[in-house]
Amino acid sequence: MNNILEIHNLSKRYPGVQALDKLNLAVEAGSTFGLLGPNGSGKTTTLGIVLDVLKASEGSFSWFGQPLSRNTKRRIGAILETPNFYPYLSAAQNLKIVADIKGVDHAGIDPVLETVGLRARRQSLFKEFSLGMKQRLALGSALLGNPEVLVLDEPTNGLDPEGIAEVRELIRKVAGQGKTIIMASHLLDEVQKVCTHMAVLQKGKLKVSGRVDTILNQHDQVIISTGSLEKAFVYLQQIPQVKQIRKENNELVLSLADGFSSADVNQVLFSQGIVLSQLTVRKKSLESQFLDIIRDQTTPTV
Amino acid sequence: MIQHFATELRKLLPYRTFWLFLLLYMGLLLLIIFSASHVQINNQAVGANLYVFPDIWATLTYIASNFNLLLGILFISLITDEYAFRTIRQQVIDGLFRADIIMNKFWVVLFIGALCSLYVFSLGLSFGLQHTPTVTLAKVLSGSMHVVYYLVQALGYMSIAVFFAFLIRRNGLAIIAYLVYTKIIEPLIHWQVPDELDKYFPMKVFSSLTPMPGREVFEAITGPSVQLSPQQAVVPALAYIILFYLLSYLLLKMRDL
Numbered sequence: 001m002n003n004i005l006e007i008h009n010l011s012k013r014y015p016g017v018q019a020l021d022k023l024n025l026a027v028e029a030g031s032t033f034g035l036l037g038p039n040g041s042g043k044t045t046t047l048g049i050v051l052d053v054l055k056a057s058e059g060s061f062s063w064f065g066q067p068l069s070r071n072t073k074r075r076i077g078a079i080l081e082t083p084n085f086y087p088y089l090s091a092a093q094n095l096k097i098v099a100d101i102k103g104v105d106h107a108g109i110d111p112v113l114e115t116v117g118l119r120a121r122r123q124s125l126f127k128e129f130s131l132g133m134k135q136r137l138a139l140g141s142a143l144l145g146n147p148e149v150l151v152l153d154e155p156t157n158g159l160d161p162e163g164i165a166e167v168r169e170l171i172r173k174v175a176g177q178g179k180t181i182i183m184a185s186h187l188l189d190e191v192q193k194v195c196t197h198m199a200v201l202q203k204g205k206l207k208v209s210g211r212v213d214t215i216l217n218q219h220d221q222v223i224i225s226t227g228s229l230e231k232a233f234v235y236l237q238q239i240p241q242v243k244q245i246r247k248e249n250n251e252l253v254l255s256l257a258d259g260f261s262s263a264d265v266n267q268v269l270f271s272q273g274i275v276l277s278q279l280t281v282r283k284k285s286l287e288s289q290f291l292d293i294i295r296d297q298t299t300p301t302v
Numbered sequence: 303m304i305q306h307f308a309t310e311l312r313k314l315l316p317y318r319t320f321w322l323f324l325l326l327y328m329g330l331l332l333l334i335i336f337s338a339s340h341v342q343i344n345n346q347a348v349g350a351n352l353y354v355f356p357d358i359w360a361t362l363t364y365i366a367s368n369f370n371l372l373l374g375i376l377f378i379s380l381i382t383d384e385y386a387f388r389t390i391r392q393q394v395i396d397g398l399f400r401a402d403i404i405m406n407k408f409w410v411v412l413f414i415g416a417l418c419s420l421y422v423f424s425l426g427l428s429f430g431l432q433h434t435p436t437v438t439l440a441k442v443l444s445g446s447m448h449v450v451y452y453l454v455q456a457l458g459y460m461s462i463a464v465f466f467a468f469l470i471r472r473n474g475l476a477i478i479a480y481l482v483y484t485k486i487i488e489p490l491i492h493w494q495v496p497d498e499l500d501k502y503f504p505m506k507v508f509s510s511l512t513p514m515p516g517r518e519v520f521e522a523i524t525g526p527s528v529q530l531s532p533q534q535a536v537v538p539a540l541a542y543i544i545l546f547y548l549l550s551y552l553l554l555k556m557r558d559l
Contacts, residue, residue: 051395053559073397084392089316100309101396141396 002029003065004149004180005050010059012045012204019045021204022059027182027197032175034191034212035184037201038294043184044081046201047153051078063149074102077142078151083134087127091118091137094126095144104145116140116170132163139170150174152183156190168194188290192216202294216289222254222262224269225278232274239268251278306402307409314380314410323376324414327369328421334365335425339433352515353433356445360515362426363452366418367512370456371484373414374463378476381407381467391559400554404547411460419453451511451532454539458508459484465546468553497528504542510535 005027012020048054063072116136199209244255384390470476510530
């Protein structure tokens, strides 16, 4: 398998806090990878370490199967937390410095300014920019030199709805060019809209990682009603297809184990002589799925 | 390397603080030298004695040495700004390594040191030519080694400032620590420690590079103070300069950005 980024047993301790605890992760080439978690879960810490600005307490990582080098850095365009530029320099002057460091020809500056819609403001000083423009300039700076990988930390943070839509559109466009994108976000909605793969972090630990569609679909709930509620309740607690069950009014609410559907439940109950009067599959809201992932201590860490 | 230096210039040249400090340094130095050359003692212009070749080099570099702190403060601002703007972080993300960051700052220190030494040299030439009755090339150049000593001294003052900037990372605090160390702590140490030892302390080594002219007369009254000669001070001064960059590098390497 062709992995862009591999992380092995990465840990980061601050005095009194375990910011990252033995994280293992792999990002496949061509994927749009979302690193999801509440604030303080270790997303920025993880990105900071693989981008060489934070020191890992333990563990290792590799880009393109190689250790960090000038060459690997040039193949990555990254923004960490805030847009970082010289306030007294113009957009173009700032990007010239970035281009120098990345070893990119200055001819590449205007096209990226065009891409992020700042071409007309190229001579304006960075300090005069609005937050949205600063964010877009940072994105443009990350795109300089046409890197294979984009690393974005909360790219829509602090933007207005229009700005958020623009940035997401830009990310999809870039992903469409076959680039690998790694983005941190605390918004499940954003990850679900933009990403193909995701990993969920909580308190520095990996809760789950994999394809977005598999992770988000496996947590649907099945609600059943039947004349023989007690019998069904006892039986369903014993079979492996059911992961969790609880009684709610005159209904049973089930979470199914991986790989089973509501049809399987219907079939086994029927074979036991239990006839259902109602069977509903409830798609959980994204937020409650997210909370489930975070709360569910039994979710295997991958 | 040249590419890195060019990039540093892109940051430096549009930076207003740089021009402010450079102007302050050049203007104040010119003002002091100009007004001192017109001071009359016993109906005789002081300049007539101090501003002739080859003595002028020692005089001039001694006066210039008082303005080195300005250069140090400029560098503290340059470096702590990179922390405040977080551009230091972004540049490590974009492709630099920590050793590059230190080396780039060293090139800028060298550049500004050379610029100021060149300025001192040209001041020396113009004032010397005005005040020296008979000028020969040998006379002009004989004391000009002092400008090289001055260059080493300016590099020293800036290098210790670079160290304080990387150590403390905040503009105001770093400037205060720099001034307190150079102007208060080290002089206090000099006072407590035997001269044989304190002559090797960094600020004393740096100041030995531009001794006060006419010190011999002064010392006839107060007794000799033990101090390295400028020639002797060059090697320890260079060693300190290297040490300060090494320490800055270690700080940068050890800590998160």
